[in-house]
Amino acid sequence: MSRKKKFHFEVLKEDKKSRARLGVIKTARGSIDTPYFIPVATLASVRALGSDDLADLGAHCILANTYHLHLKPGDEVIKKLGGLHRFMAFDRPIFTDSAGFQAFSLGLGREHNISKIGSIFPEGRETEDKRENLTRITDAGISIKSAHDGTWHFLDAKASMKIQSNLGSEIIMAFDECTSPLSDYEYTKMAMKRTHEWAKLSLKYHDRKQAIYGIIQGGWFEDLRHESTQFISSLPFDGIAIGGSLGNSKSDMHQVLEWVIPKLDERPRHLLGIGEIDDIFECVERGIDTFDCVTPTRLARRGNLFISPESGGGVENKFRITIKAPQYKDDKKPIDPRCTCPTCQRYSRAYVRHLYTANELSYFKLASVHNLHFMLRLMEQIRASIQNGTFSRLKKKWLKTP
Amino acid sequence: MSRKKKFHFEVLKEDKKSRARLGVIKTARGSIDTPYFIPVATLASVRALGSDDLADLGAHCILANTYHLHLKPGDEVIKKLGGLHRFMAFDRPIFTDSAGFQAFSLGLGREHNISKIGSIFPEGRETEDKRENLTRITDAGISIKSAHDGTWHFLDAKASMKIQSNLGSEIIMAFDECTSPLSDYEYTKMAMKRTHEWAKLSLKYHDRKQAIYGIIQGGWFEDLRHESTQFISSLPFDGIAIGGSLGNSKSDMHQVLEWVIPKLDERPRHLLGIGEIDDIFECVERGIDTFDCVTPTRLARRGNLFISPESGGGVENKFRITIKAPQYKDDKKPIDPRCTCPTCQRYSRAYVRHLYTANELSYFKLASVHNLHFMLRLMEQIRASIQNGTFSRLKKKWLKTP
Numbered sequence: 196m197s198r199k200k201k202f203h204f205e206v207l208k209e210d211k212k213s214r215a216r217l218g219v220i221k222t223a224r225g226s227i228d229t230p231y232f233i234p235v236a237t238l239a240s241v242r243a244l245g246s247d248d249l250a251d252l253g254a255h256c257i258l259a260n261t262y263h264l265h266l267k268p269g270d271e272v273i274k275k276l277g278g279l280h281r282f283m284a285f286d287r288p289i290f291t292d293s294a295g296f297q298a299f300s301l302g303l304g305r306e307h308n309i310s311k312i313g314s315i316f317p318e319g320r321e322t323e324d325k326r327e328n329l330t331r332i333t334d335a336g337i338s339i340k341s342a343h344d345g346t347w348h349f350l351d352a353k354a355s356m357k358i359q360s361n362l363g364s365e366i367i368m369a370f371d372e373c374t375s376p377l378s379d380y381e382y383t384k385m386a387m388k389r390t391h392e393w394a395k396l397s398l399k400y401h402d403r404k405q406a407i408y409g410i411i412q413g414g415w416f417e418d419l420r421h422e423s424t425q426f427i428s429s430l431p432f433d434g435i436a437i438g439g440s441l442g443n444s445k446s447d448m449h450q451v452l453e454w455v456i457p458k459l460d461e462r463p464r465h466l467l468g469i470g471e472i473d474d475i476f477e478c479v480e481r482g483i484d485t486f487d488c489v490t491p492t493r494l495a496r497r498g499n500l501f502i503s504p505e506s507g508g509g510v511e512n513k514f515r516i517t518i519k520a521p522q523y524k525d526d527k528k529p530i531d532p533r534c535t536c537p538t539c540q541r542y543s544r545a546y547v548r549h550l551y552t553a554n555e556l557s558y559f560k561l562a563s564v565h566n567l568h569f570m571l572r573l574m575e576q577i578r579a580s581i582q583n584g585t586f587s588r589l590k591k592k593w594l595k596t597p
Numbered sequence: 598m599s600r601k602k603k604f605h606f607e608v609l610k611e612d613k614k615s616r617a618r619l620g621v622i623k624t625a626r627g628s629i630d631t632p633y634f635i636p637v638a639t640l641a642s643v644r645a646l647g648s649d650d651l652a653d654l655g656a657h658c659i660l661a662n663t664y665h666l667h668l669k670p671g672d673e674v675i676k677k678l679g680g681l682h683r684f685m686a687f688d689r690p691i692f693t694d695s696a697g698f699q700a701f702s703l704g705l706g707r708e709h710n711i712s713k714i715g716s717i718f719p720e721g722r723e724t725e726d727k728r729e730n731l732t733r734i735t736d737a738g739i740s741i742k743s744a745h746d747g748t749w750h751f752l753d754a755k756a757s758m759k760i761q762s763n764l765g766s767e768i769i770m771a772f773d774e775c776t777s778p779l780s781d782y783e784y785t786k787m788a789m790k791r792t793h794e795w796a797k798l799s800l801k802y803h804d805r806k807q808a809i810y811g812i813i814q815g816g817w818f819e820d821l822r823h824e825s826t827q828f829i830s831s832l833p834f835d836g837i838a839i840g841g842s843l844g845n846s847k848s849d850m851h852q853v854l855e856w857v858i859p860k861l862d863e864r865p866r867h868l869l870g871i872g873e874i875d876d877i878f879e880c881v882e883r884g885i886d887t888f889d890c891v892t893p894t895r896l897a898r899r900g901n902l903f904i905s906p907e908s909g910g911g912v913e914n915k916f917r918i919t920i921k922a923p924q925y926k927d928d929k930k931p932i933d934p935r936c937t938c939p940t941c942q943r944y945s946r947a948y949v950r951h952l953y954t955a956n957e958l959s960y961f962k963l964a965s966v967h968n969l970h971f972m973l974r975l976m977e978q979i980r981a982s983i984q985n986g987t988f989s990r991l992k993k994k995w996l997k998t999p
Contacts, residue, residue: 239951243958246943268951272927276947284943496958525674541648541686545678549641549670556645556898559958 199223202365202406202433204463204484210586214456214482217581220434220463222288222365222406224280227255229463229484230577232475232570233290234492237263239273239283241567242492243559246284251537252568256287256365258487261358262294266341266348270361278363290487291364293355293397295371295390295410296468298337299439302330303375311439311468312448313376332372334389352396360402368436369397371410373467376440383414383440391426398430406433408465411455415442420454434463437483445474452481472501472514472573476590479577491570495562498551501569502531504593514593516544518562523548536568601625604768604808604835606865606886612988616858616884619983622836622865624690624767624808626682629657631865631886632979634877634972635692636894640665641675641685643969644894645961648686653939654970658689658767660889663760664696668743668750672763680765692889693766695757695799697773697792697812698870700739701841704732705777713841713870714850715778734774736791754798762804770838771799773812775869778842785816785842793828800832808835810867813857817844822856836865839885847876854883874903874916874975878992881979893972897964900953903971904933906995916995918946920964925950938970 201223208217218229227233234241234249236257241249249257259279264270273282280286299311306328329340336351350358352370359367371390374383390412401407409432413419428435437455441448448469456464465485466478475486491501499515501508508514508531516523516530529539530547538547538561550558580589590596603625610619620631629635636643636651638659643651651659661681666672675684681691701713708730731742738753752760754772761769773792776785792814803809811834815821830837839857843850850871858866867887868880877888893903901917903910910916910933918925918932931941932949940949940963952960982991992998 238955238957239948240957240959243962245939245959245963247939267955268926268947272947275927276929276945282945282948282951284948524670525677527678537647537649543678543684545670545674546641546684546686549684553640553669555640555642556958556961557642557647560645560647560962 200404200406204434204461206461208581210581211584212587213480215479215581215586216482216484217578218463218484220288220485224286224288224365225255227288227485228578230475230479230574230581231255231485232574233258233485233487234567235260235487235489236283236285237489238267239264239279241563242496243563244567248560248564249285252564252571254287254567254571256290257285258290258292259362259364260294261291261355261362262297262339262350264362265294265350265358266343270358274361274363280363288366289362289364290366291359291362291368292467293359293368293370293410294337294350295355295368295438296373297339298330298332299373299375301339301342302328302332303378305329307375307377309376311373311376312441312445313443332386332389334392337372352393353400356397356400356402359405365406366434367401367405367407369394369401369407369409369432371412371438373438374412374414374440376415376443378414378440380416380419383412383416384419387412387414387419387423391423394427394430394432398432408432408434408436408463410436410438410467412438414440415447415451417454420451421458424455424458428459428462432462434465435459436465436467438467441469445477448474449477449481452478452483456482473510473594475573475577476594480586480590491566492563495566496559498562500530500547500562501566503533503569505533506531510594518544518548518551530565531569534565534569535572536565538562538565538568602806602808606836606863608863610983612983613986614989615882617881617983617988618884618886619980620865620886622690622887626691626767627657627689629690629887630980632877632881632976632983633657633887634976635660635887635889636969637662637889637891638685638687639891640669641681643965644898645965646969650962650966651687654966654973656689656969656973658692659687660692660694661764661766662696663693663757663764664699664741664752666764667696667752667760668745672760676763676765682765690768691764691766692768693761693764693770694869695761695770695772695812696739696752697757697770697840698775699741700732700734701775701777703741703744704730704734705780707731709777709779711778713775713778714843714847715845734788734791736794738772739774754795755802758799758802758804761807766807768808768810768836769803771796771803771809771811771834773814773840775840776814776816776842778817778845780816780842782818782821785814785818786821789814789816789821789825793825796829796832796834800834810834810836810838810865812838812840812869814840816842817849817853819856822853823860826857826860830861830864834864836867837861838867838869840869843871847879850876851879851883854880854885858884875912875996877975877979878996882988882992893968894965897968898961900964902932902949902964903968905935905971907935908933912996920946920950920953932967933971936967936971937974938967940964940967940970
């Protein structure tokens with residue numbers, strides 16, 4: 196068990212017209228080509244997929260959730276079973292988050308009924324009981340009330356490091372407090388100060404076999420983002436993550452990146468919990484190397500399937516078709532005629548729609564495979580475009596920007 | 598579209614001590630080694646699995662449901678899309694049933710709250726609205742009220758043949774009326790007479806490119822079973838199916854087979870909608886060649902996973918473990934340590950249990966793959982044992998019978 200940390204990041208090429216960069220993260224369990232979109236396996240499973248599907252998709256890595264796995268089935272159980280890789284039969288690099296995002300998602304995010312880039316949730320979470328703030332946060336740490344059984348769980352930097360060590364991921368995150376777009380300057384500053392203290396504790400307590408990213412906070416306040424960038428990047432983290440809140444709109448998010456990224460050194464940069472297809476282009480352009488987000492698989496489960504510009508996708512339809520639409524009832528074409536995923540190679544829109552409307556379980560795999568394949572191939576195209584010096588042309592083609 | 602029917606059945610070996618026999622059904626889309634357990638794809642999908650999973654499992658064939666596909670997405674739509682094989686991307690032989698089973702399952706089965714071998718359902722169907730008889734049956738045919746939207750749909754032999762032709766399966770079933778174990782002699786006789794008339798009409802109207810099985814009815818009445826056996830086997834069907842009701846217990850079912858099978862000629866014999874593991878042994882022994890049943894995948898979805906005798910399976914535990922049991926929380930062993938399925942090759946009971954208790958979608962595939970693989974490998978063992986003259990020894994080992 197004397198596994199030595201292996202973590203190396205190299206920038207292979209920088210775009211001439213933007214901050215976009217091509218790179219590679221090397222770990223003991225394999226490499227991650229960047230820019231990369233990391234599929235999320237919240238509970239040690241990318242929803243609806245097995246590890247065989249992840250292998251077929253050629254996923255370089257995944258990201259699993261510390262808080263959720265701590266509760267279910269328990270990180271001690273996972274450790275006893277040989278760690279997360281063995282547990283879920285995935286032998287490539289795994290990222291884990293620190294549970295700091297739950298300070299927001301189960302706390303002010305619920306109370307404010309808002310996402311971390313400020314969108315009020317259009318659906319769900321509207322009932323009063325779903326708006327209960329399930330967190331109590333002090334400088335000592337974060338207490339979270341389980342939505343399942345009402346029990347309280349206390350986490351601090353030391354506990355987060357211990358859990359992530361038990362999980363045995365390659366790349367871990369420092370413990371932090373993610374704030375709400377509706378938090379004011381004073382609160383955001385206080386949370387940032389805590390995050391900085393917790394960053395130092397995370398470095399102190401983390402498992403030396405794991406690479407660790409520090410998390411920059413500061414909300415949508417320029418001086419706080421500058422302060423947090425300066426502080427976090429002064430510490431000997433292996434990589435830098437940018438946490439929410441990211442303001443109240445996508446342009447606010449871009450602004451945050453423009454405050455932060457020019458001050459960073461060459462270490463890899465991860466943007467937590469983003470993104471949609473347009474976000475990927477905008478944030479790669481501003482210098483982000485890796486993303487993680489549940490969107491592709493969540494959209495798939497809800498019947499929203501990605502299509503490329505060649506097949507009619509664009510910013511206006513968010514690069515999606517809604518498979519339940521009646522027009523697909525007898526449509527022989529695959530979801531995206533340009534797509535090479537296993538679903539599009541085998542099945543028609545009519546069949547996928549049939550499974551969706553009939554509530555067939557096989558729908559979820561077919562749809563999730565498509566959307567994830569789509570994202571991973573998009574990242575391939577983005578990497579190739581940076582290599583060839585055509586990134587801005589690719590972005591224009593997809594986003595139809597001037 | 599001038600596909601010529603290709604259907605040939607050959608008995609390769611007969612067991613010396615029983616009616617068990619080894620055979621092969623040959624169709625234009627490939628062969629089915631018998632005895633065989635046919636996975637059920639009710640709505641053109643074996644629940645939770647894709648056609649790639651069926652290929653990995655080496656499934657020789659599947660059975661799809663005429664009534665359900667007629668309603669959703671519609672057999673005309675499937676025809677327009679190139680037929681069922683293309684629709685669900687499955688290129689091996691497909692059986693379809695005739696919709697006659699719904700006469701029972703949506704009719705007296707609901708009203709009597711009973712299965713076709715007489716078990717009162719231990720769970721579900723207890724509410725009054727679930728016990729509404731949704732069928733009206735006359736000599737002309739069967740009217741079925743949709744449980745979804747309350748619309749009525751009339752089916753007769755001609756319609757059933759047309760729907761099955763649109764679906765384009767290799768092997769179809771004659772239109773019949775499946776009766777309830779609680780139906781009396783007079784009703785069962787009347788239903789049998791209708792079934793016989795419908796058998797002749799099915800032969801008249803069926804698509805000559807499809808092989809057709811006649812269905813023997815007659816409930817648990819010896820003279821009716823004899824009469825139906827004599828009548829159905831006198832007609833030029835390609836194969837013979839035995840329909841429910843099959844009495845009030847498994848021994849009643851065995852009795853029905855003992856009335857029927859000795860009177861049959863060499864044509865292939867299908868037992869509709871059975872079975873559990875002990876049923877397979879008992880019915881193969883009595884001369885059944887093929888089975889179809891939703892049990893393996895349904896049990897899987899409910900957390901009941903098959904284990905072999907070597908791993909503790911037996912009649913007393915129905916060859917199953919209940920994966921949610923706390924003892925599996927940190928169990929490193931695969932579901933069945935003797936199993937060679939993809940799930941058992943990759944995952945521990947602890948992981949499968951975690952997915953089940955966390956309600957993760959990937960559970961359903963992992964569990965369904967295991968249970969179906971288990972059934973298909975069991976059939977392989979049974980075929981090998983008939984080949985080697987050791988069937989009765991294999992049966993004893995599994996059922997621990999004297």
